[in-house]
Amino acid sequence: MEMKDIIEMVNYFSAMARKRELTPEEQLERARYRKMYLEQFKAQVKQKLDSIEIVDENKMI
Numbered sequence: 881m882e883m884k885d886i887i888e889m890v891n892y893f894s895a896m897a898r899k900r901e902l903t904p905e906e907q908l909e910r911a912r913y914r915k916m917y918l919e920q921f922k923a924q925v926k927q928k929l930d931s932i933e934i935v936d937e938n939k940m941i
Contacts, residue, residue, distance in 0.1 A: 883920050889913045 893910035896902060902910065 881916065883917075883924075886913055886917045886920065890917055 890910070890913050893902065893906065893913065896906065897910070
């Protein structure tokens with residue numbers, strides 16, 4: 881599932897929770913989407929950090 885779809889679902893459940901109390905099934909699904917969001921966010925940050933190359937200007941190669 882794409883990040884934009886996950887964010888859309890997280891926002892949907894957040895809006896529903898403001899209007900009324902979520903059912904236990906909805907709470908589980910909301911938790912599942914939140915977990916998916918965090919996992920993908922962490923993966924994106926890790927990928928970005930892994931692609932960074934540190935260059936030492938003082939070191940002559």
